Amino acid sequence: MAIEENTAPSNFIQNIIQEDLDKGKHSAIYTRFPPEPNGYLHIGHAKSICLNFGMAKKFGGKCNLRFDDTNPDKEEIEYMHSIEEDVRWLGFEWNELRHASDYFNHLYMYAVKLIMQGNAYVDGLTAHEIREHRGTLTEPGKNSPFRDRSVEENLGLFQRMKEGEFEDGQYVLRAKIDMASPNINMRDPTLYRIKRTHHHRTGDDWVIYPMYDFTHALSDALEGITHSLCTLEFEDHRPLYDWVIESVGAPCHPQQIEFARLELQYTITSKRKLHQLVDEGHVRGWDDPRMTTISGIRRRGYTPASIRDFCDRIGITKKGSSIEMGVLENCIREDLNEHALRVMGVINPLKITIENYPDGQVEEMEAQNHPQKPEMGTRTVPFSKTLYIERDDFMEDAPKKFFRLSVGREVRLRYAYYITCTDVVKNEQGEVIELICSYDPTTKGGSSPDGRKVKGTIHWVSAEHAVNAQVNLYDRLFTHPNPGSTENYIEHLNPESLIEVSNCKLEPCLSSADLSKHYQFERTGYFVLDKDSSSEALIFNRTSTLRDTWAKIDEQK
RNA sequence: UGGGCCGUCGCCAAGCGGUAAGGCACCAGGUUUUGAUCCUGGCAUCCGGAGGUUCGAAUCCUCCCGGCCCAGCCA
Numbered sequence: 182m183a184i185e186e187n188t189a190p191s192n193f194i195q196n197i198i199q200e201d202l203d204k205g206k207h208s209a210i211y212t213r214f215p216p217e218p219n220g221y222l223h224i225g226h227a228k229s230i231c232l233n234f235g236m237a238k239k240f241g242g243k244c245n246l247r248f249d250d251t252n253p254d255k256e257e258i259e260y261m262h263s264i265e266e267d268v269r270w271l272g273f274e275w276n277e278l279r280h281a282s283d284y285f286n287h288l289y290m291y292a293v294k295l296i297m298q299g300n301a302y303v304d305g306l307t308a309h310e311i312r313e314h315r316g317t318l319t320e321p322g323k324n325s326p327f328r329d330r331s332v333e334e335n336l337g338l339f340q341r342m343k344e345g346e347f348e349d350g351q352y353v354l355r356a357k358i359d360m361a362s363p364n365i366n367m368r369d370p371t372l373y374r375i376k377r378t379h380h381h382r383t384g385d386d387w388v389i390y391p392m393y394d395f396t397h398a399l400s401d402a403l404e405g406i407t408h409s410l411c412t413l414e415f416e417d418h419r420p421l422y423d424w425v426i427e428s429v430g431a432p433c434h435p436q437q438i439e440f441a442r443l444e445l446q447y448t449i450t451s452k453r454k455l456h457q458l459v460d461e462g463h464v465r466g467w468d469d470p471r472m473t474t475i476s477g478i479r480r481r482g483y484t485p486a487s488i489r490d491f492c493d494r495i496g497i498t499k500k501g502s503s504i505e506m507g508v509l510e511n512c513i514r515e516d517l518n519e520h521a522l523r524v525m526g527v528i529n530p531l532k533i534t535i536e537n538y539p540d541g542q543v544e545e546m547e548a549q550n551h552p553q554k555p556e557m558g559t560r561t562v563p564f565s566k567t568l569y570i571e572r573d574d575f576m577e578d579a580p581k582k583f584f585r586l587s588v589g590r591e592v593r594l595r596y597a598y599y600i601t602c603t604d605v606v607k608n609e610q611g612e613v614i615e616l617i618c619s620y621d622p623t624t625k626g627g628s629s630p631d632g633r634k635v636k637g638t639i640h641w642v643s644a645e646h647a648v649n650a651q652v653n654l655y656d657r658l659f660t661h662p663n664p665g666s667t668e669n670y671i672e673h674l675n676p677e678s679l680i681e682v683s684n685c686k687l688e689p690c691l692s693s694a695d696l697s698k699h700y701q702f703e704r705t706g707y708f709v710l711d712k713d714s715s716s717e718a719l720i721f722n723r724t725s726t727l728r729d730t731w732a733k734i735d736e737q738k
Numbered sequence: 739u740g741g742g743c744c745g746u747c748g749c750c751a752a753g754c755g756g757u758a759a760g761g762c763a764c765c766a767g768g769u770u771u772u773g774a775u776c777c778u779g780g781c782a783u784c785c786g787g788a789g790g791u792u793c794g795a796a797u798c799c800u801c802c803c804g805g806c807c808c809a810g811c812c813a
Contacts, residue, residue, distance in 0.1 A: 190752060190759095190761090217812085219812090219813080249813065251812095252813070254812085255812075304811095307811095308810080308811050311811075315809055316740095316809075317740085317809060318808075318809060319741095320740080349811085350811065352811095355811095362741085363740050363741040364740090364741055365741080366808070368809085373811085374811035376811080390811095392812085392813090393812070393813050394813095396813095413744090413806080413807070414806095414807055414808080414813095415813090416742060416807075416808090417742055417808050418808090420742095441744090452813095494751090495750060495751085495761095496751050496752085498744090499743065500743095500744055500750095500751095501743095501744070501745095501805075501806050501807090502750065504762095505749045505762070505763075507749080508749075508750070508762050510762095511762060511763090514775095518774075519775095523772080525772095552770085552772075552775080553776080582773095585773090593771055594771095595771060596771075597771095627771045628771070635771090636773090637773080638773095639772090640772075701772085703772045703774080704772045704773085704774070705772090727772075727775090728773095728775090729773075730773055731773045732773090733773095
């Protein structure tokens with residue numbers, strides 16, 4: 182843990198904060214993570230969470246969790262709960278939990294102040310007309326005919342907007358800035374709109390709701406935020422952010438700093454598209470283990486530490502970039518290699534009978550829970566005449582480099598005996614359904630007194646003692662490295678992103694697995710119990726495979 | 739094309755005028771009762787390109803090339 186906290190490389194935001202602290206601009210820093218509660222958090226949010234909470238932690242400052250709940254059309258309580266759960270799961274605790282809606286009264290008064298100063302006006306143009314007046318990227322906009330209403334008239338109209346005298350869309354409050362600004366955000370942006378929607382927190386108290394640019398800047402200022410960290414697309418909004426704060430004379434002026442959002446190859450990190458995957462049933466919910474939502478990743482078996490490590494490794498810059506999946510996979514493998522209990526599980530069973538092993542005999546073989554960590558202890562695994570091994574560990578016409586089982590070849594059964602395959606049993610279709618083997622009784626525990634070597638060691642499970650389970654094998658959700666950039670990303674869904682395998686044979690101790698334990702099924706991958714699992718029907722999710730150099734060699738042929 | 743931002747190894751990323759960190763990936767070898775782990779070594783004479791300033795530039799200046807973002811009463 183202590184090591185983890187110190188591995189994050191420096192980044193430009195950290196440098197700015199350090200400098201502000203050194204120069205005495207601030208005595209302590211205050212950040213915030215401000216999601217809109219309109220969906221579940223994803224891996225991209227994790228980057229922002231780790232940055233905001235991480236900077237506060239590093240410099241002994243504070244960080245708030247604030248729900249940016251100014252658009253009741255899209256927001257729900259359910260999302261707020263999931264967001265809180267996800268932030269906590271990642272290992273962070275907020276200083277205060279706030280909502281932009283906490284400030285609705287305050288915000289309204291600031292708006293009135295702007296009007297009185299002549300910095301805002303009520304516009305009666307329709308949305309369509311406002312768009313036409315805005316101009317284009319290369320042409321300046323035109324002033325609204327209502328731009329020069331008197332302060333009194335604006336005040337009256339704005340109050341009547343608040344009191345619900347008008348229809349939705351009939352009027353908006355706009356900042357009076359500059360319709361000819363080369364920055365389109367400064368062409369008299371909308372500050373308030375009329376929206377008769379029930380708000381999940383303020384109920385029907387309001388029929389006017391403040392817009393993001395107005396709300397966000399002032400919420401930051403009201404909370405005493407020192408560094409307002411957001412993503413690159415808000416760069417053009419910074420002049421407006423500053424304008425709002427300066428114009429209302431807010432108590433402090435937080436510094437907005439933008440960084441690049443996370444792009445992860447072969448996935449999607451857009452709330453809208455994640456919504457579509459869920460709504461159209463392409464996945465089984467927000468927490469489907471194939472989703473890169475925090476809840477999906479959690480169900481898949483990723484650990485909070487591995488996600489924090491990932492966020493540290495990818496860095497913070499202003500450069501648009503796309504991270505390879507391998508980085509994320511490496512993070513979880515590194516963590517799980519360290520902490521996961523080793524067990525044996527056969528995903529695709531092939532029966533073997535050891536003909537020279539006594540009928541009915543059962544031996545308890547001692548196995549280590551972690552070969553590099555004796556302190557993690559040992560367990561016993563029952564061994565008998567009839568076993569299951571992995572189908573892939575047998576090959577009829579095996580090449581020389583194949584270190585596993587084939588007729589006439591000897592391998593080691595992990596923690597048990599050396600066995601040699603003597604015969605193959607096939608069904609009418611010619612498929613191998615059973616192997617006949619013999620064992621060497623002098624090799625108990627897996628080493629031979631004569632010192633002879635075997636190249637391969639394979640895992641196994643005693644047939645009569647095995648527990649049955651369903652195992653879900655996951656692969657990347659998309660076959661395209663950047664599905665979000667394609668015309669129709671749905672077309673690029675990976676049809677093999679989930680393979681459910683039933684009747685897997687696991688060693689007995691797995692019957693007492695629980696959600697908190699991570700396992701390595703030796704030689705096949707890291708697994709975790711699924712939340713839908715029950716003692717009658719065990720279900721495991723594959724978090725990740727192990728690195729597989731054999732597969733790589735095999736592929737090259 | 740008006741404005742804003744960005745360009746250092748396949749993917750990330752340090753570097754802030756003194757002569758290219760690190761991680762992932764990849765390659766080669768060693769250890770190993772997981773073809774896992776672990777260990778060792780290799781992997782940019784070069785920093786989008788061209789000029790210029792300087793004893794000295796990825797770092798400063800000029801021009802050019804390429805990419806991303808902005809015209810919601812979304813955030």
